[in-house]
Each structure stands twice: as C-alpha cells, then as structure tokens.
Amino acid sequence: FGFWNWVGGRYSVDSAVGLPLVPTLGPANFADFLAGFHALDRHFVTAEPAQNVPLLMGLLNVWYVNFFKATSHAILPYAQYLHRFAAYLQQLTMESNGKGVRLDGSPVTTETGEVFWGEPGTNGQHAFYQLIHQGTQLIPADFIAVANPAHPLTDGGVDVHELFLANYFAQTKALAFGKTAEEVRAEGTPEAIVSARVFKGNRPTTSIIAPALTPSVVGQLIALYEHITFVQGSIWGVDSFDQWGVELGKQLALQIAPAVAGDAAALEAQDPSTQNLVGYYLRHRS
CATH class of the missing domain: 1.10.1390 (Phosphoglucose isomerase, C-terminal domain)
Structure with missing residues (x-):
C-alpha cells in the first residue's frame, strides 16, 4: 500500500501506515477510527472561527507561549487507555513546531513550541500537579475524560469511575479559582503557614469530555491536536511538516x-x- 511522500510519520496513522491496526481492532473499529479523523477535519475546515475548536485551542496555545511565557503544556487524561497519549503528542507537537526559522528561511522573532508532557489522572496528582497549582511557571493543561469507562469498576459499592471523575472536575475547579488566604484562615490554619496554603488560581485549563473512548473519539482527539499544531505553526510561520533536527x-x-x-x-x-x-x-x- 502506497501513500504520498509528503505524509510525515507523525501524521500518518490514518494513512496506509495505519492498516496494521485492522487485524487488532477489526475493520469496523478501524473505519470508526478514520471517521473520527474525518469528522474533526470537516469541523476544522467548515466551522466558523468562534466555534472552531482546533483554531481556538491553537490560538490559546500561542497566547500562552508568546504572551505568558509558557514553556510547557500538560496533557492529563482521566481515562487509563489514554495513558500514552501525552507521549504520542510529544512527537506530533514538538517535532512539528520546534523550529527556529520561518518558511522563508528567516529567523523567528518569537518563542515557538512547547514541551508537551503528562500522565494519566491521579498518577499525576500525586507527582507533579503541585508545580501546576502553586509553581512560578504558567503551565496550561488539557484535561481529558469520558463519561462511561471501558470497564466499570466498583469498590465496596462505590463507583470508582465516579470518584475518578470527581477528581477530574475538582482539579480544573481548583486551578481556575484557587483558594484565598481568607478561606485558609477560616479553616483554623495557623497564620505562619497560611501563605503556603493559598492557591492563586487563574491557571489555564481546557476540559475535554466524551461519552466514551470509542475508536471515533480517539481519531477525533488525534486530529484535534494535529490541527492545533498546524494553527500554531501557521501563526509562527514555521514549517510544521519537516524535522531536520x-x-x-x-x-x-x-x-x-x-x-x-x-x-x-x-x-x-x-x-x-x-x-x-x-x-x-x-x-x-x-
């Protein structure tokens, strides 16, 4: 099976390169996967700017990088089957926009690209969320969740997925609104440690939630970040499709x-x- 020589590896999973997925997923699921790509592609091409999700997210990322000096971007899936999604996006985004010259060969005059990183759900909460909440660097974060888990799980009659999603909603709320010194004092906290327990809030996040993690949704997610990457590269004037480094x-x-x-x-x-x-x-x- 051939494919065009201008299709880079990081953009190729929905080309003939992705056909090895068919024996694993089955033809119907692979077709659903491709349909997800197509749906998001059509959205990007046809949606008005004010409702165009990849365009808006790409513009926000440029805003964070060039006006708020963000140097990294966290991908935080609350769906275990997306535990390697951040690693997938590392190649897509950093190999595409980690450039120092424009398409015309002139040097860029702004910062370009971000370090994409992340871990799933509560793994990250107990590892690096501290830096996102109270660190001195602005770290935009994308939270991804699904309403229905692939495998329902209960513990002592408690729906574990509901508890998982409670954390998903709580983290974005905490990052948005933080916690004031007055709220900390109202809990009876000694004055000497009040400042350490204050959360400034206003930390940028994007929440993405789908009914379930179907092949179509995975295709839509990948296509979403492909177009976000393209939008950023277009604004910076770099070639998002080479990788001379x-x-x-x-x-x-x-x-x-x-x-x-x-x-x-x-x-x-x-x-x-x-x-x-x-x-x-x-x-x-x-």
Whole structure:
C-alpha cells in the first residue's frame, strides 16, 4: 500500500501506515477510527472561527507561549487507555513546531513550541500537579475524560469511575479559582503557614469530555491536536511538516558508528568531547 511522500510519520496513522491496526481492532473499529479523523477535519475546515475548536485551542496555545511565557503544556487524561497519549503528542507537537526559522528561511522573532508532557489522572496528582497549582511557571493543561469507562469498576459499592471523575472536575475547579488566604484562615490554619496554603488560581485549563473512548473519539482527539499544531505553526510561520533536527542526529550517528566499532581513524575524526565519550565506552565495553 502506497501513500504520498509528503505524509510525515507523525501524521500518518490514518494513512496506509495505519492498516496494521485492522487485524487488532477489526475493520469496523478501524473505519470508526478514520471517521473520527474525518469528522474533526470537516469541523476544522467548515466551522466558523468562534466555534472552531482546533483554531481556538491553537490560538490559546500561542497566547500562552508568546504572551505568558509558557514553556510547557500538560496533557492529563482521566481515562487509563489514554495513558500514552501525552507521549504520542510529544512527537506530533514538538517535532512539528520546534523550529527556529520561518518558511522563508528567516529567523523567528518569537518563542515557538512547547514541551508537551503528562500522565494519566491521579498518577499525576500525586507527582507533579503541585508545580501546576502553586509553581512560578504558567503551565496550561488539557484535561481529558469520558463519561462511561471501558470497564466499570466498583469498590465496596462505590463507583470508582465516579470518584475518578470527581477528581477530574475538582482539579480544573481548583486551578481556575484557587483558594484565598481568607478561606485558609477560616479553616483554623495557623497564620505562619497560611501563605503556603493559598492557591492563586487563574491557571489555564481546557476540559475535554466524551461519552466514551470509542475508536471515533480517539481519531477525533488525534486530529484535534494535529490541527492545533498546524494553527500554531501557521501563526509562527514555521514549517510544521519537516524535522531536520532529527535528520542531523541520524547523519552524525552514521559517521560515529565506525568509531564506536573501534575504528581508530573514525574516532580521531571526531570532536574532543565525542572522542572522550566514545573512548570511555571502548575502554569499558565488555
């Protein structure tokens, strides 16, 4: 199965490259997956700007990066099957917009790109949410949830998914509205630690919630972030479809490989730092 040479790997899952998913998901589910892409594509092309979700989210991301100096963006899914979604978006977004020159070859004059990162649900709450809530950096965050879990789970008669979603709603509320010193004092908190328990709020979040995590919804989510990435790249004037930073590393790896294999001349041709690193490896290789 062929596909166009202008389809980059990070944009290719809904091309012929994605056909290996068919034996795993089944033809009907794969068709639903593609339908999700198509629905979001049509929305991006036809929706008015004020209702165009990828356009609005892309504009917000540019706003956060260029006017509020945000350097990273958190992806926080409250759906376990999306536990690798942030990692997927890392390549899509950072490989696309991590550029220092415009399409015409001139250097950019603004910041471009953000570090995308994240973990699912309560894993993140007990790891890095502290930085998002009370740190000095502005970190926009996208919260993703579904109304119906893939596998309902109860514990002692309690619907675990409902508790999970209570955390989803609570986090976005806390980030939006925070907690004032007066509210902290009203809880009887000693004055010496009041300031440590104040939350400024006004931390930007976007909440995405779907009825269930169907193949169509996954397709829509991927397409959503593809178009967000395109919007940002278009405003910055960069080429969101090349990745020369990746290519340089590949080229240098081919040059260094003979040195790693013990070729003295190839090692001598390297810069001093690389010589020392490869030399250490050669001396300690078993």
